[in-house]
Amino acid sequence: MSMSVPDKYAFRVNAELLVPGQKVVLDEKTLAPLAAVHIEEDDLGNPALVIADLEDGQTLRIAYGAAVRVAAPAPETNAAEAVRSIPTEEETYAAVLAAAEAAHPEDRAVKELVTRLSRGLNVKAGSNLQDVRDLAHTLYVDLGDSENALAVCSLITGLGFDGNYGRWNWIQGALALAAQITHESGDIEASAAFAQAVRAGDDAESDPLKAKLSAELLQRQLNEPNLYDREVQRAAEAGDELSERDWRILRLNTLLYLRAHGGSLTYSDAELQRRIRTELSAVRGLNMDL
Structure with a gap:
């Protein structure tokens, strides 16, 4: 298998989100460039295997939903050094937090979240996933640090939907935030991949009646979202900036989800982008006053 130059770290993605052109990290010295990717179903019609055809003619068979490591774009460095520099997932995790x-050494929220997360990441614990999402959110929304926010998001954006909506809520939040950050940076392909992953749980219900009801509920949520208008207005009129900030953050999270989900009949992508910019400005302005 051919070797290429990865960045100083690799990141994890779910196998079904792989796309041609990416380089899968097989071990510390071997990268496998992808030529084509398709999904095979089991006998009941459920996605079961991701078949990844490599540029050298070989094939990888990966379980649907399994996390794989993918090398980032090439830096200006020696190929052999770059491959040796790919750290383990634990090293990557520690490096992202560091x-x-x-x-932001003086930011108390960042310090508290990093301290909690430095004990390790348990992907089965919703509180751990929430801390990751909250750290990324703090970096992006409060501090305007898109680069580190995206790196933090990447710690959990490769996790798939496992049927637990409590945990999925935080993963989905990180995916929506990553979709926004990459959209802003002009990386439309990455933004589309994150947006696609946001919808992973939409069709999870196997019972036909429940699936129909879930689809109807989702459509109502998309077309008639709660943007907390009355709550924001009430807090603003009362001069309660802390409460107003909290409600605006809830509104911002809803807008990010709507944009990542592809918008709705009520709000176009352009309108959602306008509202997101407005909300970011408002929240950051309130941060300065608190």
Whole structure:
């Protein structure tokens, strides 16, 4: 298998989100460039295997939903050094947290979240997933640090939907935020991949009647979202900036989800982008006053 130059770290994605052109990290010295990817179903019609055809003619068979490591774009460096520099997932995790804290050493929220997360990441614990999402959210929304926010998001954006909506809520939040950050940076392909992953749980219900009811509920949520207008207005009129900030953050999270989900009949993508910019400005303005 051919070797290429990865970035200083690799990131995890679910196998079904792989796309041609990416380089799968097989071990510390081997990268496998992808030529084509398709999904095979089991006998009941459920997605079961991701078949990844490599550029050298070989094939990888990966379980649907399994996380794989993918090399980032090439830096200006020696190929052999770059491959040796790919750290383990644990090293990547620690490096991402350290970079976030180093960029904002005086921020109390960042320090508290990094301290909790430095004990390790348990992907089965909703509280751990929430801390990751909250750290990324703090970096992006409060501190305007898109680079570190995206790196933090990547710690959990490769996790798939496992039927637990409590945990999925935080993963989905990180995916929606990553979709927004990459959209802003002009990486439309990455933004589309994150947006597609946001919808992973939409069709999870196997019972036909429940699936129909879930689809109807989802459509209502998309077309008639609660944007907390009355709550924001009430807090603003009362001069309660802390409460107003909290409600605006809830509104921002809803807008990010709507944009990542492809918008709705009520709000176009352009309108959602306008509202997101407005909300970011408002929240950051309130941060300065608190």
